[in-house]
Structures are given as C-alpha cells and as structure tokens.
Amino acid sequence: MKNIAVIGSGTMGNGIAHTFAQFGYKVVLIDITEEALTIGLATIAKNLDRQVSKGTITEKQKKEILLNICKSTHMESGVAEADLIVEAATENLQLKLQIFRELEVFAKPNAIIASNTSSISITQIASVTSRGDKVIGMHFMNPVPIMKLVEVIRGYATSDDTTSRIMELSANLGKVPVEVNDYPGFVANRILMPMINEAIYTLFEGVAGVNEIDTVMKLGMAHPMGPLQLADFIGLDVCLAILNVLHDGFGNAKYAPCPLLVNMVMAGKKGIKSGEGFYNYSKGVKEATVAAKFSKF
Template sequence: MEIRQVGVIGAGQMGGGIAQVCAQAGLAVRLCDIDPAQQARAMAQMRRSLDKLAAGQAGLEPDAVLARVATVSGPEALAGCELVVEAASEQLALKLRLLGEAAAAVGPDAIIASNTSSISLTRLAAAVPSPQRVIGMHFMNPVPLMPLVEIIRAEQTDDATHRAIEALTTRLGKTPVTVGDAPGFVSNRVLMPMINEAAFCVHDGVADPAAVDAVMTLGMRHPLGPLALADLIGLDTCVAILDVLYSEFRDSKYRVCPLLARYVAAGRLGRKSGRGFYDYTDRS
C-alpha cells in the first residue's frame, strides 16, 4: 500500500509532532481536533519547531511543510486517508471511540494506528472492523527530534500492515523497533517505574528534584533527569500509564507515588501547565 495521505487524531503535543514529521516527509496531513484553539496552538508549535530545524538543515522549507497540513474538526474529514494515527490522551474508552469513528470514515483498507503508550493494541483492534489493519506506532516526545518509533503488533495485526508501517517509519526518518503487545510495551515498562521511584525519592525526603535529576544525569549519563522528563511527558500521562501497568500486572512496583497523584490533582502537570516538579512560568 502506498501511503500518501495521513490523518492524525488529536492536535496535542504528540499529535502535532506526528503531523509535522509526516508533512516533512512529503505526506499530505489532516490534523483532526474538535478544539480550534488547540489546532491553532499545534500549528504555531509546528512553525516554531520547523524554524529551529531549518536554521541547521539545508533545504527544509517551513512554509512548504506547513502547507501540507490541513486542520479538520470531524472524523468524516479523514475519508481518503490511507493511514490514520490516533494520538489522543491515554484513556481506553476515548481511544476505542476515536478508532471506531476513524475506521468508519476511511473504509476497510486503510491502516489504523494508535500512538498509545501503554494500552493493549489487541484490545483496541478488537473494536475495529478488519482488525488485522490495526497497529501501534508509539512515537517518542519530542516527536520531531526523537529517532525511535516503537511499533506494536496486536494479535490481529497482519504482516502486510506491519511491513507498510515499518516502511513508513523509515520514510519519516525514524528507526522502527517492533515489540510485543504487553502493558507498557518496552519503553514505558522500563521508564515509568524509574520516574515513579524518582518521585518517591522526593516524596520520602531523600532529595529534592534537582538533586535526583543530577544523580541520574551526572552519574548515569542520562541526557535528561527522570523528573524533568516526567514534566516533559506530562505528569497526568505518567499517572495514566502507571495505572494501566498496575491494573494489568497487579504488582506493587507500579503503584503511583502519592506525590505524583497529588501534583496531578492540583493541576501541576509539568511543562504544559507551567509547573510540575519544576516551575516553567518564567521560561520561554
């Protein structure tokens, strides 16, 4: 299957990034979100990202890339897309509804992908007609800069769908790594317990956030400390993923740190809200 038009559902941080890299690869993109303000924020963020990239990348034309992105508000506007990538928040019921609407709009031959970071692809595929065309494309944040796409095969995913998505991922300039359909896959099954334990270090008074992150960056050579990374991902997203891991495994190592839960309840979600473990209100 030749993929020429891609629909992206959700114009948040991840959806906007996915739309950008698809447009950079020459694909026509329809970025779907019911909130016009969110659409505008996504397009503005793409402009900032592309302008930064163009400063160090000869031949990249931000205007030409942005011209390939159209914002739309309803799933019916995705008709004609050969691929739809769902990038909504990590809620099973929401994802099931959006994937069903997308499948109805594009017909039986289009590939349906989810950017879920923890939810079972097999469960998502079961709710879609022709489930063999459902697959996971877990992009890393920030999407334009991170080279990995974690590809997750549902039990129903057929070889043709897998080959098409591997080829597309390479076309996007990313490295595809295929993993099995297990809670959290590989990335978040490893990452989230580390973030959670870093939060416990703060919660238990062992160290403040800057000290925890300094130990991991200076001592373990991580490019970004776990708490700064949690702020980048979004603390609400971290909690949602940990909840999925705990629900599926029933292992106490996935229990959410009370401090994480308290920050989310207070609206301290990280960079996107201006404050998480760190304060971003005075940063550009």
Template sequence: MSVHTTAVVGAGTMGNGIAHVFALHGYDATLIDLDASLLDDAQSTIEGNLSRQVDNDVIAPEEKSAALDRLSFTPDTPEGVATADLVVEAVPEEEDVKAEVFGMLDQHAPAEAILASNTSSISITWIADQTARPDQVIGMHFFNPVPVMTLVEVVRGQRTSDATFNVVAGVAENLDKNPVEVEDYPGFVSNRVLMPMINEAVFCVMEGVAEPEDIDTVMELGMNHPMGPLTLADFIGLDVCLHILEVLHEKLGDDKYRPCPLLRRKVTAGQLGRKTGEGFFEYD
C-alpha cells in the same frame, strides 16, 4: 500497499508533531480535531517549529514551504480520513475516547486504510477489537518532541498482519525514525522500563532521601542520562506518568508499579509539570 495520504486525529502536542513529520517527509497530512482553537494552535506551532528548523539549518526554506503545502486542518473527522492510506490517532489516553474514535475511523476511512494508535499504554489488541479490521490496526508510538526524537515503537496487536507491520515500519523509516518491533503488553518497552524509574525517584523525594535537583544530578552524572527522571517526568506530564503507572499496576498486577502517593498528590493539586508551570520544579 503504499502510503501517500495520512491523517492524524488529535491536535495536541503529539498530534501536531506527527503531522509535522509526515508533511516534512513528503506525505499529505490532514490534522483533525473537534476543537477549532486547538487546530489554530497546532497550525501556529507547526509553522513555528518548521521556521526554527530553517533557522537552525536543519531544513531549507523550500522544504518548509512544501511541508506547509501538504498540510490541511479540519474539525470534520469523516472528511479528514476519507482518502487516507494511514490514520494515526493521538487523542487522550482514555479507553472510552479511543473506542469512539476507532469506531468512527473504521466507519469512514477507506477499507484498505491502516489505523494506528500513538497510545503509550492502552492495549493495541483491545483497540483493534473496536474495529472490523483488526489485522490493519497497529501501534505507532512516537516520542516527544516528535520532530527531534528518532524512536518509534511499532506495536503488534494479537491480530496485526505482517503486511500492516511492514508498511508502518517502512513509513517510520521514511520519516527518518528508527522503528522497533514491540509486542502488545502493558507499557510496551519504553514505559515499562521508564515509569518504575520515575516512580522510584518520586519515592526518594517523598522519603527525604535527597532533593529533586540532587536526584536528577545522580542519574545524569552517575548513569549518564541526558535528563534526570524528575525533570523528564515534568516534561512528560505528571498526570500522564500517573496514568501509565495505574495501567501497569492494574494490567500486570504487580505492586512494583504502584504509583507513589506524592505523585498522586501533585496531580490532585494540579502540579503537572512544565505544562502547568510547576511539578517537581518550577517553570516560566
């Protein structure tokens, strides 16, 4: 199977980034969201990011124009996926929402279409079980910001076929990404390793071991990390970090994934990081 036409469900930060890279690399891409205002925001964001790439000499002006020509936007999911060869879901990390979306995709996408999820923590095997095509369901976990980050975790569910994996890995390579094969276990690789580090940094803050700026400096200068764990947590979103830790704690049953009480307190207070202007640091 070859992929020519794609659809992305969910016009948030990840969804618009995924649609951006699809369109820039020659794929027709339809971005779908029930919220018309989110679609408008996504279109503006994509146009702005493409313009920034032109300004930075990453792409030529004609590449920007061609990418915009390949993009379409719709609130109508059945219409948006009707001709798609590959659909990528990028809706919030809630199982009931994922189940509803994949049930709809299974009903309206072509029978041969591959259905992928950008989930960072929910089981691909469970998602696949919401459809009648589990062999054609796979994880395609991009990283933020999608146009910049080159990693894609390609996650195999229990019944994901080799053919499905090979097609999706090939698409990732066509997007100038590096696909890494990952089995379907909680947190996959990235978040299973990353989230305990972030959580431990939050414990260091709570216990008064050091100030947030100093904790980040230790990891940047001592461990050669490009960004400290608390700055990274603010960038990801503290609510997202908490949710992933809760999934790891529940699914693996190991208290090393128990979320720090300070992380819970900040999320309860609405201090979610960059997107709210305040997390472990303050932002304009």
C-alpha cells in the same frame, strides 16, 4: 501510503503531522475545535522556524511543509481519503475506543489505523473494529521531529503485511522502528515509568531533593535529563495514566504510582504543560519547586 490523517493536534499529534509533512506526505490534522488546530499549526510553524535557524531546512522547504498540512474539525471528511490514520488523542482508554468506533465507520476499508498510545493495549483498541489485522501501534517519542525511535506494536490480530508496511513507512520518515508485542507499557514505558516512579518515591521518602535526584542520574548514569525533569516534560498526568495501566495490567504492586505523584496531578501540577511540576517554568526558566512540601523531605 501517501495520504495521512492525524487525530489530535496536541504535543504528539502536531509533532507527528510535522514529521510526515516534512517527508512529503499530505496530512490532514484533525481536532474537535478550530482553536486547538490553530495552536497545533502555530507550534509546527514555530518548530519549523527553529529548524530554519539551525540550517536543517530552508525557508522555502518550511513553506512547502506547511502546504502539506491541512486541518479539519470533521472526523468523517478528515479521514475519508487517508491511507493511514494515526490516533494521537489523550491517553484515555474510553476516548480512544470511541475514536476507533468512529474510524471503523469513516475510514476506507483498506486504511491502516494506528494508535500513538504509550501504554494502552492495541488488542483492546482493535476489538471495537472489524479490521483488527489493520490496527497497529505507532508509539513516537517526544519531540517527534527529533527523536528517532518508533515502537511498532503488534496487536493480537495485527497482520504481517500491516506490520511490515508500518516498519517500512517509519524508516522512510528517518526513524528507527522497533517491533514489540502488545503488553502493558510495551518496552519503553514498562522500563521508563518504574524508574520515574522510583525517583518520585525517593523524593517522597526524603532521601534527597529534586535537583539532587536529577543531578545523580544525569552525572552518574549519563542521562540527558533527570527523571523528575523528564516526568515534567512527559506530563505528570500522562505518567500517572501509564503507571495505572501497568498496575492494572500486571496486578503487581511494584507499578503502584507514588502518592506524591497522585497528589500533584490532583492539584493540577502536571509539569511543563501546566507551568509547574517538580520544577517551576512560569518565569521562562526551570527552577526546582517545593514539591517536597507533600513529601517527607
């Protein structure tokens, strides 16, 4: 697998494209607008500049990595030569199903199609194709160029050959692949999201404020960042979408998203991406907000 197509140039998509290109793969980055692609490529260049400043790559290597990436707004031509296609679109089931219906038509018959979904069923995604054996989950962690873990999710029909190839490929990217089965939230988010949701409930119920909750978890549990800051980093809309998948998939009330999270997403407070969530980022620094105005605190 030498030719890679990545669908979606947002945070995860451009990070995935960056990582493949850094390890010498030829990448086509695909999105629906030139503007989105320009922003995605600018983000990759900025992150490469950071690597150059840290001495982890040279200026020459940066230029070579960027030359490994080309962009396209056309799905059909963008995936035509791809040996592996990684879908990294928004965490929306209907959107992903539509993309996979198109890939069924446009991708080479022997191409492997992976989804970077963080919670949606690989089996359900694969059901709209006739190549379920070649559909798999590759759940990268954010920021992709730095984080080592890749959850490799086997759908019901995913073949042993596809799984072993993706496990090997992930290791070739300097990642640590972990094979998991296809159930809501997989492993990472099945454990992480209830913790984040409980932190939001702790704020909502007036037990403590934003800084206090995050400080307890950082200093008491040795977490690199508190759960409320992490939720901002992931995106509160993404957290809500994953919790809804867990709640719908298991039918268990313990996964029901906190009303405060629902209100904040409806109000457009989505975390870093919107400039405000549990913290305010508009001044270039992280300041705790009064998210508690919607809570009992």
